[in-house]
Amino acid sequence: MLKTARPLAVAALATATLALTACAPTDEADTGTDSGSEASGSETPDAEQCTPDTMETVTAGTLTIATDDPAYEPWFVDNDPTNGKGYESAVAYAIAEELGYTAEQVTWVKVPFNKVVQPGPKDFDFDVNQVSITEARRKAVDFSSGYYDVVQTVITNKGSSIDGASSLADLADAKLGAQVGTTSYTAITDQIQPSQEPAVFDTNDQAVQALKNGQIDGIVVDLPTAYFMTAVQLDDGTIVGQLPLPGGEPEQFGAVLVKGSPLTDCVSGAVDTLREDGVLDQINQEWLAQQGAPELS
Structure with a gap:
C-alpha cells in the first residue's frame, strides 16, 4: 500500500487527544x-x-x-x-x-x-x-x-451554553446542527431530541461557520472529524462528548x-x-x- 506522511493537522489532532486524556475517555472501536x-x-x-x-x-x-x-x-x-x-x-x-x-x-x-x-x-x-x-x-x-x-460526537465553542454538558438532558434546549443526509443529523433527532429544530447544512464547513457566527450552539459529527474541527477549524472549539451507542453497537x-x-x-x-x-x-x-x-x- 502507499506510504504516507503525517500532515501538520494530524499533529494538532494528537495534541488535542492528549488534552482529552485526563477526561476519562471511553474507548472507541477503531476499524x-x-x-x-x-x-x-x-x-x-x-x-x-x-x-x-x-x-x-x-x-x-x-x-x-x-x-x-x-x-x-x-x-x-x-x-x-x-x-x-x-x-x-x-x-x-x-x-x-x-x-x-x-x-x-x-x-x-x-x-x-x-x-x-x-x-x-x-x-x-x-x-x-x-x-x-x-x-x-x-x-x-x-x-x-x-x-x-x-461514534457520534457533539462539539461546541468554549464558554457556550453547552460547554461542560455531561448528559443528553443538558442538550435539551440546544440549537444543534449537522450535515444534510447524515447519521449525525439522525443522532440529533433520534437520540438527543432537543426542543429546537436542528439546523441542516450542505457541508460541514457551513456548519463550522454557523458555530463561529453563534447561529448554533453545537455540531454533531463523527469523533475523528470532531477532533479536526476543534483542533484546526475552530479557534475555541471543544468536544462536549460522544453520544451513547444505539443498541450498544457502533456505526460503521x-x-x-x-x-x-x-x-x-x-x-x-x-x-x-x-x-x-x-x-x-x-x-x-x-x-x-x-x-x-x-x-x-
Missing part, C-alpha cells in the same frame, strides 16, 4: 474488527473473480473511486484524495491494491454526499466518504464490509456501490482481508491515532 462480511451481507468471492481483468468496472482496467468535495481531514489531506494521505484515501488505495490495481489505475471523481446514497446509476465503482451503513440506505445502494467503527463506515453491483463482494472481500491482516489498524494508527472523548449519559 470494525468484529463485523466483516456480515455487515454487507456479502460472500467471499473467488480470487480470480476480483482482478482488473475480470471486474466489471465503470471503465475497463480502471478503478473509479468517488468522494465528496471538499474532502475533509483527517479522512483526506489537502482536499486531494489522489495523494493517498488521510484515513479514507489510504484505505481506498489499499482496497485497490488488494484487488490488483496500481495507483496509476485508480481514478477519483467528486460526488456530493447526499447524492451517493440516493438510488440510481453511479459513475463510480465505489465511494468512500464517511457513509454509515444503515438498513434504510441498503434499500438504495450496496455497502462493502465496514472499514471503520465510529462502508464503501458505497450501486445497488446490485457485481463488485460488492470483491470490495467486501478486500476490506475483510485488510482487517484480518492488520492493515486497517496500521492505517488507523497513522492517520487517526488514539482518540476518545467522555460519553454523554
